[in-house]
Each structure stands twice: as C-alpha cells, then as structure tokens.
Amino acid sequence: MLRVLTANRLIDGEVVFWSGQDWVESFARALVFEDDDSAGSAEAEAKTEVTRLVDPYLIEVMEMGGRFAPVSFRERLRALGPTNKLDHGKQAAGGADIAILAQAQGAARSKGRVDLIRRK
Amino acid sequence: MYLYDDIDRRMLADRAQEFRAQCARRLAGEITEDQFKPLRLMNGLYLQLHAYMLRVAIPYGTLSADQLRALAHVARTYDKGYGHFTTRTNLQLHWIKLRDAPDILDHLAEVGLHAIQTSGNCIRNLTADPYAGAAGDEVDDSRVWAEVIRQWSTFHPEFSYLPRKFKIAVTASPTDRAATRIYDIGLRLYRDADGELAFEVGVGGGLGRLPYIGAVIRERLPVRHLLSYLQAILRVYNLHGRRDNIHKARIKVLVASLGPEEFARQVEAEWEASDKPAVDLPHSELARIRAGFMPTGFEALPAVSRRFEAAKADSRALARFARHNLAPHKQPGYAIVHVSLKAIGETPGDCSADQMDLVADLADRYSHGEIRVAYEQNLILPHVKLDDVPEVHAALDAAGLATPNIALISDIIACPGLDYCALANARAIPVAQDIARRFADPEFAERIGELKIKISGCINACGHHHVGHIGILGVDKKGEEYYQLSLGGSGEGDASIAQILGPAVPAARVAPFIDDLVGVYLAERREGERFLDTVRRTGLAPFKAAAYADAH
Numbered sequence: 001m002l003r004v005l006t007a008n009r010l011i012d013g014e015v016v017f018w019s020g021q022d023w024v025e026s027f028a029r030a031l032v033f034e035d036d037d038s039a040g041s042a043e044a045e046a047k048t049e050v051t052r053l054v055d056p057y058l059i060e061v062m063e064m065g066g067r068f069a070p071v072s073f074r075e076r077l078r079a080l081g082p083t084n085k086l087d088h089g090k091q092a093a094g095g096a097d098i099a100i101l102a103q104a105q106g107a108a109r110s111k112g113r114v115d116l117i118r119r120k
Numbered sequence: 121m122y123l124y125d126d127i128d129r130r131m132l133a134d135r136a137q138e139f140r141a142q143c144a145r146r147l148a149g150e151i152t153e154d155q156f157k158p159l160r161l162m163n164g165l166y167l168q169l170h171a172y173m174l175r176v177a178i179p180y181g182t183l184s185a186d187q188l189r190a191l192a193h194v195a196r197t198y199d200k201g202y203g204h205f206t207t208r209t210n211l212q213l214h215w216i217k218l219r220d221a222p223d224i225l226d227h228l229a230e231v232g233l234h235a236i237q238t239s240g241n242c243i244r245n246l247t248a249d250p251y252a253g254a255a256g257d258e259v260d261d262s263r264v265w266a267e268v269i270r271q272w273s274t275f276h277p278e279f280s281y282l283p284r285k286f287k288i289a290v291t292a293s294p295t296d297r298a299a300t301r302i303y304d305i306g307l308r309l310y311r312d313a314d315g316e317l318a319f320e321v322g323v324g325g326g327l328g329r330l331p332y333i334g335a336v337i338r339e340r341l342p343v344r345h346l347l348s349y350l351q352a353i354l355r356v357y358n359l360h361g362r363r364d365n366i367h368k369a370r371i372k373v374l375v376a377s378l379g380p381e382e383f384a385r386q387v388e389a390e391w392e393a394s395d396k397p398a399v400d401l402p403h404s405e406l407a408r409i410r411a412g413f414m415p416t417g418f419e420a421l422p423a424v425s426r427r428f429e430a431a432k433a434d435s436r437a438l439a440r441f442a443r444h445n446l447a448p449h450k451q452p453g454y455a456i457v458h459v460s461l462k463a464i465g466e467t468p469g470d471c472s473a474d475q476m477d478l479v480a481d482l483a484d485r486y487s488h489g490e491i492r493v494a495y496e497q498n499l500i501l502p503h504v505k506l507d508d509v510p511e512v513h514a515a516l517d518a519a520g521l522a523t524p525n526i527a528l529i530s531d532i533i534a535c536p537g538l539d540y541c542a543l544a545n546a547r548a549i550p551v552a553q554d555i556a557r558r559f560a561d562p563e564f565a566e567r568i569g570e571l572k573i574k575i576s577g578c579i580n581a582c583g584h585h586h587v588g589h590i591g592i593l594g595v596d597k598k599g600e601e602y603y604q605l606s607l608g609g610s611g612e613g614d615a616s617i618a619q620i621l622g623p624a625v626p627a628a629r630v631a632p633f634i635d636d637l638v639g640v641y642l643a644e645r646r647e648g649e650r651f652l653d654t655v656r657r658t659g660l661a662p663f664k665a666a667a668y669a670d671a672h
Binding site for chain 1: 149219
C-alpha cells in the first residue's frame, strides 16, 4: 500500500505533507511510503512535533501516469482546495501537479481521517 | 439597537486577552493540543479541512452597520475577503490562521462582537425572529428576550458543561421565522386572553441523527418567570441528560425517552422547589434591556409610496424584487428588505467583504444602521422607507445582492459541506449551485412558487435537510458522494420532518431529480397549494414514481 503522511500546520492550519526532509505545502513534493514500517515510524515521529503539527496521519495514494494522487476524494480536496472557489487553496497555484490531482478519479473513504473523527 | 455597557466591553476585552495568552502557551508548547482544543473551541476556533475556521456569534442575528464593517475588515485582512453566514445566523470565516486569531478577537471586541459560546457543550448563541422590531404581526420584540437570555447564559457556571450543546430560539409572532420547533428550547411569545405576554415553551426539538419536532411542555409561562423556568429545564437536563453516548446526549433524546409529560413534570417540580426571585429578572433590568430595542426615528408616512409604485411600474426587475424580497413593515410607508445571498451559481450564504461594506452603508443610509441575518442564510435591511426601495434595489443589484428569489427554489440552504468541513461526507455547495442554475429563469421560479430546498453534507444536519420541503443529505456510499432526498419537511409553524423518498442518487442526478419532482408538483397542484401542501396531500407516491421512473 502506497501512503503519504499529512497533517495541519499548527500556526496557520495549512495542510502539509512530509517530504522526507521537511513539512511541505505541495502534495507533489510528498514522500511516498511503500512499506508499513517506514510509514508507521514517520507517523510516530510526526506525533512528537507538537509545536508544529496538529493531527498527523497517513493517507493512501495511488499512482497515476508516473505521479501520485490521494485515493480518497476528501484527501484530494485537502491537497487542492474547495471545489466552489478554484482560486482558493493550493489549487490556485495551477500547473501540472495540480492538474493531475484535479483529474484523479475514484473516491474512497479517507481511512486516516475517519479514524481521526472516531477518536474525537 | 441594544448597546453593550462597560461591563460587557471589559468582559470581551478580557476574553480576547485571555485567548491571546492561551495561544501563546500552545505555540510555545506549554500546553498540548488536547488541552488547547477546548479553549480554542470556546472561542469559536475550529480546525477544518484547509485551515482554521472562526465562527463569530451574531446574537439573535442583529448587526449594526459598524459591526458588519468590522466583519468585512476581518474578512479582508485575515481571511480571503469573504465570510459565510450560517443557519445559526453566525458568520464563519474559513481561512483563519491561529497566529492571527487573537488580533481578530481584539478587532471584534472593539465593536461588541465575539465568538463566545459558538462551540462547546454550553448554551449557544441565541436566535430570534429576523423581522423583530419590524414585523407587523409580532406581539413584542423577540430580541429583548433573546438578550435577556444571552446575559443570563453567558459564562453561566452551572451550564457551561452540559451533556451536549444547547440552542434556544425565540419568536414573538404567530409566523415562526426562527425555526423554534427544531430547537432544544423554542420560545413562542403571545398575548393571553387577559392581554398579558406569555411564553409557550417547546423543548426537545432538533435535527441531526435523531430529528425531532419540539414538544410543548408549558402552554403558558408568565414572562416574568422566564429565567427561573429555563433554569429548571436546564437543571433537569444537566442531571439526567446522557453523558455516556454523544449521539444520545442532546435534550431531545431525554425528552423522547422520558416522554414530554414526565419531562414536564420533573421541570415543574424543579421549578416549584427553586428560589424563583433569585433568578428571575427584576422589572427594572428588563426595562433597561428593553430600552435598547425601542424603535426610534420612524417617520409618519403614507402606507403607499407613489414614488415606489411609479418606479415599479417602470421596472419589471424592481417589481419582481418587490414581490419576493420585500415583507410588510409594522410602520406605514416602510418595508423589510431581503438581501439575497443566493445569486445564481454562487455559494449560498457567502458574502464578500465589499458586499458587507455595501450592505453596511445601505443600512446607515436607509435602515437605521441595522442589519439582520436570517437562518435561511440571507441578510435583511429591516427598516427601509418604501420611497427608498428603488435606490436600495439598484445598489444591491449592482453588487449581485438583489436576486429576487427569497423562499423560491434557488433560495437554497447549504452547509459548507465537504468543501470545507472536517465532519462532512459529501459536498453541499456544488449541489446547490447545480440546482440554482437549472432553475435560474426567474419567471419559472416564480411560477413554481415557494419551495425550500435544504442541503446538508452529513447527518449532523447543519443545512436543515430534515425540514426542507425538499431535503438533500450527502452520504458517503463506499467512498463516493451520494445524495438522499426527502420530501415534506418544514421548520416553520407547521413544522414536520421530511420523509425519505428512496435510494440515494449520485451528484450528477440530483438536479434532474429535482426537475422531476417539480414536474410532478406542477401537474398535481391545486389552486393555492405550495409544493409542501401538495406533497402533504398526495403523499410521496407520485413523486417517487416520477423520480425513480428510470430505475424500474
């Protein structure tokens, strides 16, 4: 299972992804984990970054023509922005990375997010 | 308008200062997110999908022009230049940064606004009749009583940690424009046979997972006992409401499980045993609050404005606006003017900072400096001279705020849904936009007449789908957005819970589905029947047959 680590940044609530070196705003720069161990340990490490992050969790991603996109519609919305205002959120930047996400099909439940809601 | 006094102002300034310190401690790592979250929620600050969301309280939906300008300033400076008015008559700002939140609360406090009790298991921001003080059919100004309850309930130590959130609505008119029957407590003020003001007290209404219409537990409560009686209700709830299951913690579940009669008996017993004079408002204090709502500055005018009548005869657009967006005012020569936040294709309830500034300026020039927020996610200028309606209409029209669709098919309630909300299962806004575009022709919409569509993106029902003439609920069907339709609901005086029509349909089928339902209505309706009346008379069968015809 391919996965990406995401969270909201504490200071401004911005959706961020773990790039392997840093927390970045663009999904396209996210590190894709291929095995459970490395994903799990990165998530555990993220949970200790309490002054930078809120609610880090892993999301499933899929490969699309050499790039990746979140499997769930909800996570694609987080990576793009609201569909009623296309000039708001990350999608406002435009470009190929955004176009790939916007074209992605298939909508599955975001397990990481559902677990979060359940925990709350 | 009621003005906050020194105590209120100090309280708001202190609260903003306190939150600034709490934010600093969180950012410094001195408190954890689990410790901070309840503190930020007590100040209306949620973490949503893309950013923090600040829910600003608009007590009983009343704003001064200066307050609306302050909201515009905050939206422009700290958000993306707009805000979203909600079914709770609050304003939500969707793109807030935690680091800015203390400054925002300072700005709001300067004009007597805040986000206190817009979240958490406390008595939430009050709602009242948006026509209060202007409606010809009211027996009193419902905001007077809403303000009494606001002062009593703010930071009330006994009721700050209830089993679940608690919402109170007040109306003082036989026409319920505050949806009181779907509230935890719905208060309906009337004059009894002796001409005395009294409340009919409804309890246990609510939507969400378990929708209920409130039950009347007392038909006549003398107004002087309002607070002691509310205290008795809250005490019974606080003691017996369920704290073990969040889905069964609202008062509606307690009222339903005990039965309204037994619940009423317990409330009466608690009330009788209580020290009423210690809680009930002294007459002098009521008079002080009432003075803040006394009407001022109305001119003696003829009931008919020749200027307005002539302008209507010249302009079909103005005439249409007058038919749908104006309501009669109690003062001859005045009107209540609806500002539609439902322009075709736009997001229901959204208002840009520039639009807020414009409405504030119009309020100053033409409406005694007052604006109201209606739970249908529109704004209202409550006191406009008929002579001035042409100018007000022209200014609103130029800003995209004069869509003549109040209570028509494109006046759709929609929650933020999955586009913004962390709890939603499906989007609500694009569905509303699709339907509005399909019925954009104002003549067709007028021919259909009153039709209230209400859309929620999840079962929590912020979009009031249970009480829509047509209710639409977004569901997550194996990870895809589907929409379950229901018919025959109403949140008004004839309140009822809508019945589910059939299996949920994908997003692209919703608007054509509405087309089918409207077609059945137009074929079936009898003289004078609204969509809702026809549904109630015929039942769901003809609608189901047409809408699901393809499925058979």
